[in-house]
Amino acid sequence: MWRVHPPSPRPNRPNHSARPLQPAPPFNAIAARRLRTALDMGPEHVAYGMRVSFGLPYVTADLVTSWERGTLFPSNAELSALAGVLWCSPGELIGKPRTLRDHRIARGLAPENVARFVGLELPAYLHMEEHGTWRGNNRQSTALAELLDLSLPDYITVTGREPKLAEMLRGAVTTRWQAYVRPVAKAVPLDRRLLEDSLQQLHQDYQGQMVASLSWGAGCAANTAGDAGRDFLDRIVDHFWAAVQDNTE
Structure with a gap:
């Protein structure tokens, strides 16, 4: 579901002085180096290809090496050109997309x-x-x-729904999870039974940590458990998707 064949990208050709205002996407330096070596190319070959084929005259072997070492990061245009030279998609050169x-x-x-x-x-x-x-x-x-x-x-x-989802999930684990089934369902298109099972599991996981902290009593152990509870709430969306995955299997 939700799969199409996207149009082929067009290489951008800005000059070196015109840098994008927005930051470049997360760059996977290890993947860039691995793809280059698999093609038996040196940094100088990559730089040459970017200069000649993609109109980026400022790219040098040292710049390519800096990208691969993670000391510098390519711009959008540079990333597209680098992907073209390495015969890969831009997606293979970036880390996990978020935005x-x-x-x-x-x-x-x-x-x-x-x-x-x-x-x-x-x-x-x-x-x-x-x-x-x-x-x-x-x-x-x-x-x-x-x-x-x-x-x-x-x-x-x-689509910007994650902050609101996190707020609802925190309410679900700290109070009655049943009261949040309908609100969460409006934000997340999941089967009703799957959603209920996932919220119940999420609630039990969090409450289990809180009960454990109370049974330990005062002192460092209780403080550690409290920290674990706060960390759980901070990562509540990740825990939710893990619960959904568990209940899908």
Whole structure:
């Protein structure tokens, strides 16, 4: 479900002085080095390809080496060009995407491709991407998920529902989880029974930690348990998806 074949990306050709205002997506330096060595290319060969084929005259072997060592990170245009030279997709050169922009770049798509596919004006889409506030309707959200091949957790994150989901999940584990089934269901399109089982498990996991902290009594052990409880709440969304996975199997 939610799979399409995205359009082929077009290499960008900015000059070195025109750096993007937004930060580049997370770069996987180890993958870049591994892909280069698999092609039996040296940094100088990569730099040459980026200069000649992608119009980036400032790229040197030293710059490529800096990317692979993690001391510098390629810009969007540099990432696209590097992927072209290494015969891979941009997604193979970045870490786990988190933002809408990260997912778009991982798919090698230009903003206008995404805007056109989901049915948005380009300025409106760029505003959403820049500010991390997805405002698309249900049809546009579904189209976005299809184009970017988003998993359900990624879909929730990209469309800006994660903070509200985290708030509801904290309420579910600290009070009565049953009261949060309907609100969570509105944010997360899951089977009702699966959602109930996952919330119940999440509640039991958290309450189990709190009971353990009380049984230990005062002192360092109790403080450690309290820290564990706070860490659980801080990572409540991750725990929720793990519970969903457990109850799916």
